Amino acid sequence: MHARSLLLLLPFAAGPCAAFTAGELLPSSSPPPHVPNGTVVATPGLQVQYEPADATQAGPGRLEGVAAVPAGELRSSVRIDPNGERTLTRLETRWQLQAPGPLRTVVLGDTVASGGGWSRPVRLGGLRFGRPLSLRTDPTAPIDAARKPVAATQLAPGASDYEVEMGRVRSGWNAAEGEYGENYAAAAYRAGVTAGLTAEVRTEWTDTRQAQGLELSSGLGPGGSLQAVVAQSNTADESGLRWGMGVVRSTSGATWTLTWDAYERGFTPMAAAGGELHPRSQVRAGASVPLAGRVTADLSYAQQTTWDTTTPAAVMGLAAKMPVLRKSTLSLDYSWREGPQPLRRAAVVFAVPLDDGQR
Template sequence: MLNTNSGLTYSFNAETFALDIRVPIESFELNVFAKKESYKLKPETVSPGAFTNYQLYATQTKTNDSISGVLDVTGFNKLGSLTTGAIVNKDNTEMNVIRTSSYYQKDLPDKMQSFVLGDTVNSDGNWSRSANYFGVKWSRNFSTQPGYIYTPNPIISGSAALPSVVDVYVNNQKTFSQKINPGPFDITHLPVPGNGVGQVNLVIKDLLGNEQIVTKNFYQSPILLAKGENDFSLESGFLRKNYGTKNSDYQDGFISGTYVHGITNSITTRGRFELQPDRQAAGGDVAFTIGNFALLQTSVASSNENIRGNGNQYGINIENLGQFLKTSVGVKRFDKEFSQFASSGDETKPKTRANAFVSFPIPLINNNIGIGYINQTNWDSDPFKNVYLSSGFALPYGANLSLSYNKRLDNSNNWGAAIVFSVPLGDLNTRYNHSIDPSGKKTDTYTVSTNVPAGPGMGWSVTNEDLKKNANTNITVNSNAAQYTGQINVKDGITTGKRLGVTGTVGLLDGEIFKSRNIYNSSFAIVKTEGLKDIKIYSQNNMVAITDSKGRAAFPIRPYEKNKIQIKDNEIPLEANTEILEMNPVAYARSGLLVKFPIKISKNALVRINLPNDNPIPAGATVTIDSSKENYIAGRNGEVYLTNLNQTNKLIITWLENKCELNLEVDMQQQQEQIIGPV
């Protein structure tokens, strides 16, 4: 019996003995296709280690010689990482050492959370602001899972009565095709632009050539969270004053918290509170899309301070980032009594802050023109008003021309303008810059440069002003161990300054000391190639290092991501064999890992074998190495190419019903591939 309750109908033709069954499309199973899956990665287990980032500079001018540097020391293991840093300055008269940040951090990638104890920075939001402090912080950290999709992503639905092919177009660009079975389907996690208006078109073609088009508009913004997603931060500690100039200037204590929630895919709310002994504040903001063409943000906050009393802040911003026209308008209003987080008594107190921006295409120049306006009035100082304009032209042969202009509209009435022309000439980049400063002074700057490679290599630049005896010359050299820089400044034919610099990292992992270009706050990998030197190492398809005399190379990698690390088969010696040429390690931040390519060294040789009568063994004879049982076929003139040889090798030669044996001695110290024989 056929169940007709689901909308199924049928008819039977007795003359043709045919049964015609009609089923609603929604009765078929829904097929879901994802172009980009949301996924999480588990970093590899951390081995204990440590590293020091350094940036050292020696500067000489007409009046002073100085040495400066920035040092960061990090130790790490499976419990997390501990970092402390310092700035060092020494001139002709004194030497200063200022501590920067000292903190312990533990990341939890499976929960996308981080815990920090020590010097850190608080979260802010739409109405607050960030500040340095010493204390604790527990927060969501989406960066520990770069593959996880936590922002809204359009879902577009369709249906097909017959097996079909769907072509997916995003903003009129074909992104992929998908074969589908009859029935309804959803396509999710499309590779759409991360900000602004967009459109997805599905072109569905069935087996009979019928075509239908499904269209969906969307508005994307990194501010929005997907429905049900949460972001949070809880902080407590003591605000730090004079960061970078004093070691430990900690003052006001505080507790603060922020919570963000995606109510729907188009509405995200945020709430925040700040508690201090003499100040309390709380506020919230809402971001939501208006249809599929704009994003509106509103915020309101209130503060209470022992001296100033109660004050409020209000804000609204609307943006429309279309494929052609882009606009943004925002206004914030501050009560005189409103107190900002971590404010000082002598800072400027804003009254209103307004900004507007518009960008639109000009077909004549095949580019956009952008116009912006900023206006800030203050309770206790003069206003700031500024308008700016920028545009550019894409010219033939890869050349570019950009224009910019800005003018103050307040009491200063200053203005400035610049024209920049750049064109590549093979490996050289050339650039011309004509600028006018507020005083009316015109400056023409000419620059010729080369790019600094990602791996070992050199880049340089030379800049001249007004075609006079004024020049700035810079050179940058990358090695496996560090990056070296040099700079010479000449004005009116006289050298006015020289500077030498070196930046890099020295560390310890797996009981071995390593050197690398600067890791900064990222991660690093140490590649081992079983002692093979001068092997090029590639990361994300860029050559980043060359192995040293011990077959090692260290270089920075991105944390919490699959890092594509490769060696190339045609760049390793012929006697080296490996079945693995690519590895994809995932590292914790501020830590390192070992990447060992399982390379087997094989001593190979071309051997010429003669019979006792001095005639070569016949072509096609089988040569077997007794220790490995590997078989090789002899060629003309008794030649056979043997691999995986030892110092002493027993060879067994057979052909037809004949058999003979011989012992082959190989010089294991010789680096070049050998030709042995006749034997």
């Protein structure tokens, strides 16, 4: 029997309804994607996620189903909005498979590009295959957003990974007007250069943009790593560089992160929304600390400046996760953004296993 779980998410927001994360501080016409781990993990079951428009009225909900089949796993999700013009809107549909050999992970349908350590993950419809480069975590989580640039797993000398992605970039995926836009292709290769040094090269292409970059990750003894990135983005109108460094350290169960990034004015992020401001610098810091009784607490802070404004934008996040009842967990999250468009947001997540998790 496959493990099953039920997830109920009840967020509310005060202020304008705009998505924001510690990694992407600026408001955008399309929210940042929810990025699954780079490794496709079979989790058959049912997930229910309810997202009210605000604290006073009911909003749309999201329903996801997973079916395990002999040739892999089929996932599909729909948006349910009883008050909207369309009651049901398809969000994502994909087939995914893990197998031995060079392909290892294959995903066909709606998926998310990994993004690497310097590029923005994007939603696309198409094909993704290869050995996952690293565990790319959800950037909507404050602590994960600060940890992402230094999360690459070290490879042994001579070992290598690769990944290929191709399809069409998807915009407005959570609304009735969602569509598949410009063509997209990306390829990455990662190798263990020496003991404690891993290098990753990545290139991306769309109808309007080309980019390539290098990421180096070096171990800093037990529980620590140092990461550096440099990348160039080119469009018909402009060209620019991005570079940065980050460090992560784990001691006594606690994890500490600090990253810094700088951008030239001509650097264009992947799938940039119309009117999106050009970033100039970003500083991110985070800590994940275990507390008594298996309770963990996360604290994150991020600040971003742009070439278009003089006022920096900043995000602070607090989160706590604790076990309740039998094998259930309760998570509390609170975050706020200061700057040109301030916003406060809170969420409560209650996860309940529907069986004992045995197969």
